[in-house]
Amino acid sequence: MAGKIDARLAELGLELPTAPAAAGAYVGYVRSGNQLFVAGQIPIWNGEIRHQGKVGGDLTLEEGQEAARVCALNIIAQAKAALDGDLDRIVRIVKLGGFVNCPADFTDHPKVINGASNLIGDIFGEKGAHARFAMGAGSLPLNVAVEIDAVIEIA
Template sequence: MAGKIDARLKDLGIELPDAPAPAANYVPYTLCGNILYISGQVPLRDGRVAYTGKVGQDLPLEEGQAAARTCAINIIAQARAACGGDLDRVKQVLKLGGFVNALPDFTDHPKVINGASDLMVEVFGDAGRHARFAVGAGSLPLGCAVEVEAIFALRD
């Protein structure tokens, strides 16, 4: 029987991909006690980068938000892998960190990363509310528009 979070994902029309493999010499997540640290996720879809370029120059704000949402979907896929398939183990989304590939004069980083933050609340409800940072970067791996990392608290 599917759990509460799986049912919520289905209601939202979200099908999680398999957790993306790391692109370099790191692991996709680490678990220390009940704290889950998820490495930065880029906007991969079907094994390909779905959003590249600088937000505000190559991509409008709305596409930057969609890129952040895609990163968040990949974060949830990593959390599912870390939880042995049981997303109901997520007690709280503690923190998201968002990096936006943008020019120095771009100032809407928080609006971009709302694409990830909003999804966490849609999926996890009040447990999806989190602390956060959103900063600009001159470039990101693979030319990605956005990268998002996460910290979760898990139930036993």
């Protein structure tokens, strides 16, 4: 039986990708007590890298926001894997940390990461209201546009 969050994803017409495997000497998530730490997620969809380049240069703000949405879906996919498929065990999305690959004069980092924040809010409602940082980076792994990590409170 699908839970409330799975039903909400379906209602929004969203599907989750397969949780990406770690690409280095780390794991995709760590559970510690009632917290779940999700490693930085990039805009990769079932093994296919999407949204490469600098936002505000190679990519538009809107393309950056879409990259952030893909990152958010990967965060949720990692959480689903960590919670044995039960997303209803998420008590709160506590914090997102967002990095935007952009030129030095780009200043709309928060607007880019809003792509993830708004999606998290749409899916989780009040439980999705989170603290956050959004900052620019001169480069990101694989030249992706965005990377986002998360801290999640779980039951």
